[in-house]
Amino acid sequence: MTTAIDQFRLTGFTLPSDFPVTRKHVRPPERRSEEYLKNYDTHTLFYDCVYQPTKRRYLFTAPRMFNLWPVFRDALRINGHPARVRRKRFPKYEQAVLLADEGELRLSLGGTDHLIETRLDRSDDFAGLNCIATMNKNNRVEWITDWARYYVANHRLQGVVIFDNGSTDYNIDDLRQALVSVEGLQRVAVVSAAFPYGSNDQGTGWEIRPKFLQPALLNLARTEILSKARAVLNVDIDELVIARDGRSVFDIAAGHPNLPVKLPGHWAYPAEGTDGPVGHAAHVWRADPSKRSNKKWCAVPSGLMSRMGWYVHHIGGELFRFAKEPEGMEVVHCRATSTGWKSTDVRFRLPGSMHRDLELESIMARDFKATTS
Numbered sequence: 001m002t003t004a005i006d007q008f009r010l011t012g013f014t015l016p017s018d019f020p021v022t023r024k025h026v027r028p029p030e031r032r033s034e035e036y037l038k039n040y041d042t043h044t045l046f047y048d049c050v051y052q053p054t055k056r057r058y059l060f061t062a063p064r065m066f067n068l069w070p071v072f073r074d075a076l077r078i079n080g081h082p083a084r085v086r087r088k089r090f091p092k093y094e095q096a097v098l099l100a101d102e103g104e105l106r107l108s109l110g111g112t113d114h115l116i117e118t119r120l121d122r123s124d125d126f127a128g129l130n131c132i133a134t135m136n137k138n139n140r141v142e143w144i145t146d147w148a149r150y151y152v153a154n155h156r157l158q159g160v161v162i163f164d165n166g167s168t169d170y171n172i173d174d175l176r177q178a179l180v181s182v183e184g185l186q187r188v189a190v191v192s193a194a195f196p197y198g199s200n201d202q203g204t205g206w207e208i209r210p211k212f213l214q215p216a217l218l219n220l221a222r223t224e225i226l227s228k229a230r231a232v233l234n235v236d237i238d239e240l241v242i243a244r245d246g247r248s249v250f251d252i253a254a255g256h257p258n259l260p261v262k263l264p265g266h267w268a269y270p271a272e273g274t275d276g277p278v279g280h281a282a283h284v285w286r287a288d289p290s291k292r293s294n295k296k297w298c299a300v301p302s303g304l305m306s307r308m309g310w311y312v313h314h315i316g317g318e319l320f321r322f323a324k325e326p327e328g329m330e331v332v333h334c335r336a337t338s339t340g341w342k343s344t345d346v347r348f349r350l351p352g353s354m355h356r357d358l359e360l361e362s363i364m365a366r367d368f369k370a371t372t373s
Helices: 034-039 066-075 141-155 172-179 213-225 249-255 317-322 358-367
Strands: 004-009 044-046 048-052 057-062 076-078 086-089 094-099 105-109 112-115 130-136 159-164 187-192 231-234 239-243 261-268 285-287 292-299 329-334 354-356
Touching (some): 004 172, 044 066, 057 213, 066 076, 066 105, 094 213, 130 141, 141 358, 172 187, 231 249, 239 292, 261 285, 292 329
Parallel strands (some): 004 187, 130 231, 159 187
Antiparallel strands (some): 048 057, 076 105, 086 094, 231 292, 285 354
């Protein structure tokens, strides 16, 4: 029985719609597609502000600030006085640290003072646990509970942090209540993170991809919520880590804390003619030849490479190539188990040639209920 289910929202700040300064663009005018302009986040100043008493600091987690940094730096006040804040820049997110005793934070913008909501550090909640950090938007609740049960049964999962990016098909309290039914989970946090996700169209060359939210939230998990976890696996709801020798991916990561576990990925598909979206159980087909999906990882938050930052498909940039792929372990990426951010015409496109995979049939029959939805 789950012993502790939590639900909270991030304490971010969005600039007023009429504020004269907005985040600068990361693409030249000729590269700003309709998709890019619709989804680029121009107004979120930061996603979250948490007070960490043991470190005597406030931690701000933000999109890339660019030209908004001086706005934030000059506007920040603690107990009515200007605050000295230290900036940490990464390729797709930023964090800022204010060393201070707990007090009242405000932003003085254009002659108006705005109270900054803060929250207290929750890292003790997940201390010593095998955890997953993931994002969700409108994925079906039964998919999520089936996915969690899979990881409890096959990898000894103990804790889950789900960042919900504005689901509209259900209230996140419904998701929280459903996860109570997952035997073996000790801690779950469903965190409301209803900020712009960013553009899905492709960048070119050295352009910064305008998808700041997910990397920022992964590193909020790394530096606060899951900072004391035994190990953290980064997978989506539609991704299943298979270990053919029965090992737990968390045990492998914990055994080598300074080097993440690198997990190769391959796509799995439902049968031709299936109406998507559809749950994991339908995904018993592989492409001929097998099609790779992006790599994922499992890591110890305090490990050496983890300190270089967590990203969706790597840790530590180029150094990630030195991480080892455990023999007999892969991520099965279920092509049609998603209702989130990508268009359905891309998500549910099947390859020209497929074969029914006996290994996937066995896994799905063992761990998932047969479903057509």
